[in-house]
Amino acid sequence: MLIAQNIRLSRILINTWKVDLIMIASCTVTYFARTFLIAHHLDIPSIIPSVLGTAIAFFIGFNNNQAYDRWWEARKIWGSLVNDSRSWARSLINYTDDSPDTQKVVVRMIKRHIAFLYCLKGALRSFDDNVYSKYLSVADRQEIEDHSNKQNAILNIQSRDLQLISKTGLIDSFRFIELNALLVGFTDQMGMSERIKNTVFPTTYTYLTKVFIWLFVVSITLVISSYVDYWSIFIGWLVGFVFVSTQVNGMSLINPFENNSAAIPLNQITRTIEINLLQMLGETDIPDPVKPINEEYVL
Numbered sequence: 001m002l003i004a005q006n007i008r009l010s011r012i013l014i015n016t017w018k019v020d021l022i023m024i025a026s027c028t029v030t031y032f033a034r035t036f037l038i039a040h041h042l043d044i045p046s047i048i049p050s051v052l053g054t055a056i057a058f059f060i061g062f063n064n065n066q067a068y069d070r071w072w073e074a075r076k077i078w079g080s081l082v083n084d085s086r087s088w089a090r091s092l093i094n095y096t097d098d099s100p101d102t103q104k105v106v107v108r109m110i111k112r113h114i115a116f117l118y119c120l121k122g123a124l125r126s127f128d129d130n131v132y133s134k135y136l137s138v139a140d141r142q143e144i145e146d147h148s149n150k151q152n153a154i155l156n157i158q159s160r161d162l163q164l165i166s167k168t169g170l171i172d173s174f175r176f177i178e179l180n181a182l183l184v185g186f187t188d189q190m191g192m193s194e195r196i197k198n199t200v201f202p203t204t205y206t207y208l209t210k211v212f213i214w215l216f217v218v219s220i221t222l223v224i225s226s227y228v229d230y231w232s233i234f235i236g237w238l239v240g241f242v243f244v245s246t247q248v249n250g251m252s253l254i255n256p257f258e259n260n261s262a263a264i265p266l267n268q269i270t271r272t273i274e275i276n277l278l279q280m281l282g283e284t285d286i287p288d289p290v291k292p293i294n295e296e297y298v299l
Helices: 009-038 047-095 100-124 131-135 138-144 150-167 173-198 203-228 231-251 266-280
Strands: none
Touching: 009 203, 009 231, 047 100, 047 173, 047 203, 047 231, 047 266, 100 131, 100 138, 100 150, 100 173, 100 266, 138 150, 150 173, 203 231
16 A cells, blocks of 8 residues: 655556557557648547547546445455454453463464464465464364365354353353354455455456547547647657556556555554554564555555
8 A cells, every 4th residue: 555645756657658658659650640641631620539538537537436446445344354353352351261271262262363364365365475374273274274265264263162162151142242243244354355356347447448548649649730740749648648647546446455555555454463462462472563665655
């Protein structure tokens, strides 16, 4: 996630340079085609780029709004995970007695929740870094090994342990209901995250937007070349660059769980929860917070 107040022009150019080269080439070909082939036979009306520009504005506005909605929904889901994770640890620590056997179960369930978060993060980013292993017992690791959805398997183990401490009288029925509600919430948040990841944004919208931008760049170069001559190449690219950079900015939010500067900072959020829960357990081996990269973005 970007945290810098100002975005360097170089970052924008890095994201758009391929399209910029295509636009410059298109504007150059268009200029020479009009100068040597079209100018003596056809006069391009200025209404064409005006209509195309309006259509592009609608398409880009729609795409960007939908992209931001996906990004913001993902951020709210993981914000809820932060709050519910703290509530999970706090409830387990304070709702049970201080006996050694009970505290072993509590510590195991809280650390297992950290493993759940790392498993979910890995699934959303399609990258298994195996960090979760250190927070699971050997038996837990063996049990989830055959599951394609390891984070769901971890929740199943959590539910089983919750039932165990309820049957042994370590928590009463009301507190059992509260803790079980948190487990249900974790399931919902996991499912909502997976829905966003697995739902492909309609490709027709992005494809048509790119086609319209290309047609707009060509048409505006055709129209203004009779007024500004070869400067129409630069002006055509410049106007196209505004539309392209706006569209690319919106499309960078389409997949909010990707491992890039525009996505949700899953590394930072997961590490924050990990630190909070370990401190609540009184652990001394606490990892460092995730630091911003170049003071510009955090992953």
